[in-house]
Amino acid sequence: MQHFIHHSEENYLKTLFKLENKQDKKVNNVALSKALDLNPATVLEMVRKMNDRKLVEVLGDKTIRLTEKGKKKALQIIRRHRLWEVFLVEKLDYKWNEVHDLAEQLEHIESDDLVKRLELFLGSPSVDPHGDPIPDEHGKMKKIKTQALTEAPLKKKITIVALGNSSDEFLKYLDKIGLAIGDTLVISDLEDFDKSVTVLHKKKPLTLSKEVASSLLVAV
Amino acid sequence: MQHFIHHSEENYLKTLFKLENKQDKKVNNVALSKALDLNPATVLEMVRKMNDRKLVEVLGDKTIRLTEKGKKKALQIIRRHRLWEVFLVEKLDYKWNEVHDLAEQLEHIESDDLVKRLELFLGSPSVDPHGDPIPDEHGKMKKIKTQALTEAPLKKKITIVALGNSSDEFLKYLDKIGLAIGDTLVISDLEDFDKSVTVLHKKKPLTLSKEVASSLLVAV
DNA sequence: TATATTTATTTGGTTAACCAAATTTTATAT
DNA sequence: ATATAAAATTTGGTTAACCAAATAAATATA
Numbered sequence: 001m002q003h004f005i006h007h008s009e010e011n012y013l014k015t016l017f018k019l020e021n022k023q024d025k026k027v028n029n030v031a032l033s034k035a036l037d038l039n040p041a042t043v044l045e046m047v048r049k050m051n052d053r054k055l056v057e058v059l060g061d062k063t064i065r066l067t068e069k070g071k072k073k074a075l076q077i078i079r080r081h082r083l084w085e086v087f088l089v090e091k092l093d094y095k096w097n098e099v100h101d102l103a104e105q106l107e108h109i110e111s112d113d114l115v116k117r118l119e120l121f122l123g124s125p126s127v128d129p130h131g132d133p134i135p136d137e138h139g140k141m142k143k144i145k146t147q148a149l150t151e152a153p154l155k156k157k158i159t160i161v162a163l164g165n166s167s168d169e170f171l172k173y174l175d176k177i178g179l180a181i182g183d184t185l186v187i188s189d190l191e192d193f194d195k196s197v198t199v200l201h202k203k204k205p206l207t208l209s210k211e212v213a214s215s216l217l218v219a220v
Numbered sequence: 221m222q223h224f225i226h227h228s229e230e231n232y233l234k235t236l237f238k239l240e241n242k243q244d245k246k247v248n249n250v251a252l253s254k255a256l257d258l259n260p261a262t263v264l265e266m267v268r269k270m271n272d273r274k275l276v277e278v279l280g281d282k283t284i285r286l287t288e289k290g291k292k293k294a295l296q297i298i299r300r301h302r303l304w305e306v307f308l309v310e311k312l313d314y315k316w317n318e319v320h321d322l323a324e325q326l327e328h329i330e331s332d333d334l335v336k337r338l339e340l341f342l343g344s345p346s347v348d349p350h351g352d353p354i355p356d357e358h359g360k361m362k363k364i365k366t367q368a369l370t371e372a373p374l375k376k377k378i379t380i381v382a383l384g385n386s387s388d389e390f391l392k393y394l395d396k397i398g399l400a401i402g403d404t405l406v407i408s409d410l411e412d413f414d415k416s417v418t419v420l421h422k423k424k425p426l427t428l429s430k431e432v433a434s435s436l437l438v439a440v
Numbered sequence: 441t442a443t444a445t446t447t448a449t450t451t452g453g454t455t456a457a458c459c460a461a462a463t464t465t466t467a468t469a470t
Numbered sequence: 471a472t473a474t475a476a477a478a479t480t481t482g483g484t485t486a487a488c489c490a491a492a493t494a495a496a497t498a499t500a
Contacts, residue, residue, distance in 0.1 A: 008487065008488095028447075029447070029449090030446080030447060030448085038487090038488075038489090039488070040447080040448075040449085041448095041449075041450080041451090041488085041489070041490080041491095042488050042489070044448070044449065044450095045486095045487080045488090046486095049486095062447080062448070062496095088334075091341055092334070092337040092338065092341055093337065102329070102334055105329050105330065105331075106329060109322070109325050109326060110325065111322055114322055117312040117313065117314070118312065121311055228456080228457065228458095248477075248478090249479090250476080250478085258457090258458075259458070260478075260479085261458085261459070261478095261479075261481090262457065262458050264478070264479065264480095265456095265457080265458090266457075266458095282477080282478070
């Protein structure tokens, strides 16, 4: 009756992977504890167990780093998470900003076969509803080359392919102003004063703050 | 980060519901422990907690019985389980005898909204792949009137609508002889000696032992 | 360099679910 | 009614994940 033991470990793996790939900042106990919202003592304990299981290694300067094995497992979880997100949005009509918590639960369902079938059922999508790439069954994930909207060329047709920030507030804001992944737009003006960007979107002009524009990633 | 606490409780509820509705046998600690494959001390402890939560009550003769609240929760879990089974079979091409363990995991995903959407996505099926009825969102489940094949009339076209036994061995056996829920057949002979039943199925005669025939439930 | 701050670690807890073995209670059979 | 068997309960554990508070070690700052 014990099939739900690995949730914690899986959360550690996923969080670690994300931290490692966010900035090239080294991940220490404090950083991981904060990201997981857990007590450092708890995290230390778990990191040791995961070290025994060869999922992470602790370097001389106390940096916590995923091993190859750990990375593979992390990518598997990310794969599940993103495939389930596609399912929720495409098949169950959820909006892209509503699916995170559910996918967080579904990603822990233990069955590679299920994931494979789900992938086929969804038509082997390459990205999730937020534009993030979906790793293949071997854990290979192609990096999508993007640049922030603030860096993109003016007067050219460009497409939003991903987000640099997946917070609920940001997703809701985008929803509110009617912007979504896959939308195309043209930068009509770049205001030097406050770095805001004015674009033409669905025939209408739209001004985006520096904060917003820098989190909108477009195809390079 | 604590969203997976209720698995145990949910398993107790579901098992209790099934035991109560199998025979009208009263469920005691031993019976429940055996069904859950857990130590009686463990079950006793949990039953007490569930009693505090008003999910079960323990009668004078130590019979453990679901309260209305408990029944409602149990039906909700059964509903989820059966809907996920439909999903796995209809959408992911699993065979009906392969889905139980996966559905066992999926049933614990916590979201009424998800279940509702899943139901709509599946076209609001009334039965699962084993022919068992799916409770509605309020926990109402219509009892399907069936009779064992051994009791059915001769020479009439009858349809298998459910199984009296969902063990893996039985499901595999049915798969092997090519029988499935929804199949129609006509009883050509009922052998008095060993109570075996000979039927015409897909134009071919097929003899079923008393054991098998009694677990094949047909529409009444 | 000495002090302050941050980070890591240890220590001594907790809760939920589990178990085995001993004991008590209840039921059954003679 | 008593021995026996079965069921319920108690007792004293375990493990996984968590925490707070104390301490130690490392790093930064004055």
